[in-house]
Amino acid sequence: MPDVIRVEQLERTYHLGSVDVPALRGIDFAIPQGQMVAIMGPSGSGKSTLLNLLGCLDRPSGGRYLLAGEDVGRKSDDQLAEVRNARIGFVFQNYNLLPQLTALENVELPLVYRGLSAAARRRRAEGALESVGLADRGHHRPLELSGGQQQRVGIARALAGQPDVILADEPTGNLDSASGEEVLRLFLELHRSGRTIVVVTHDDDVSHYTERTIHLRDGVVVSDDPVPPELRRGLDERGAS
Template identity: 60%
Template sequence: MITLEGVRKTYRSGSVEFEALRGVDAAIEQGEYVAVIGPSGSGKSTLMNILGCLDNPTAGRYLLAGEDVSSMSETQLAEVRNRRIGFVFQQFHLLASQSAWRNVELPLVYAGVPRADRRARAIAALTRVGLADRVDNRPGELSGGQQQRVAVARALVTEPALILADEPTGNLDSRSTADVLALLDELHAAGRTIVLITHEHDVAARAERNLVVRDGEIVSDEPVAGVSA
């Protein structure tokens, strides 16, 4: 599913350079649940941006399902982001003026799916995350955990092969955190490939493997204790 070969990312500001990633090599198979863990400034968010085709490496290669992402046009990259990758962020990024189902249908709007189909698929996705009774509620009428479930439903509505979750529990209380992590467990059990970015070790422990990032490098790639591959 994912192959990284010598991936580097350098940011420049005038004469100053900062190397956020320093030759990252990694492979994630289809259907795996992998957590990328590290402290703030370690490079994990930069890595997530590259995995999500939101940024390009300065050097090295990123292969997604065998395709070299660097060879894709902006139009092709946009299609990959919309159809093949589902994003879940720490900030929910929901439109406050729109209902839950309207927020969930947005990727389908960009994909040109007919209106009737969009509504049906959005409601089905919300039902899947346990919000069948909240489809017409706006974000301000939902709890933080419910808003994150809406965000997960939006990530799922295009049936992507890969779910990228960037600190998805960072703004949630302990009960909502447990609910969202249980939902990610269910998606993994159903065959989704999940990459979870986090700085919390107890959250990372839910994955099958942990990639530990420090100073722009992967310093450890190990299975989680007690989780069978």
């Protein structure tokens, strides 16, 4: 499988007045198409900084980021926005749904920039909602849905753009453990159907659903290991514990 994501000696330093804060200090890894990866580490280790770079919301201060073979650091702001819109699907901790829009309208919204007809947008959004098990909730507004359902709408919105990679920052952070598990099982299902998924989290439970765990500490990778099959949870298993 070709690498969707490849970072080489990736660095990001924030400048606060005269102080330099090196948030990422030379990170290397590659993520092949179809992999599901957890990026873990304590608060302040650089997870969000890394996710912002992977999501083309920010540019590296050093090293390289290749997304589907393209060097992201060399792109203009407009090109970066285009790459982001076409290749990345984001899932947020707080869902980021617009409360005044229905679930279907929320899922459709990013497709407005795709030059699709209104009918094509609607079809895609309906398909995405169906794939997260919410076909019958399209006309509900976010506050008429549970937290787990809202996050599934968020995932449908990410899927509707048919991205190369789904990036999720603490997607279970606002959910009780049962809804969190439901969301992780959905990610697992999407991964089994071929999606590339990167989940950033400090929740150890998440790694039971991924096939690889990258641990960060103080802006460097301290471990990068496959998750042993015996620790992995299957689609049909209920989480023990």
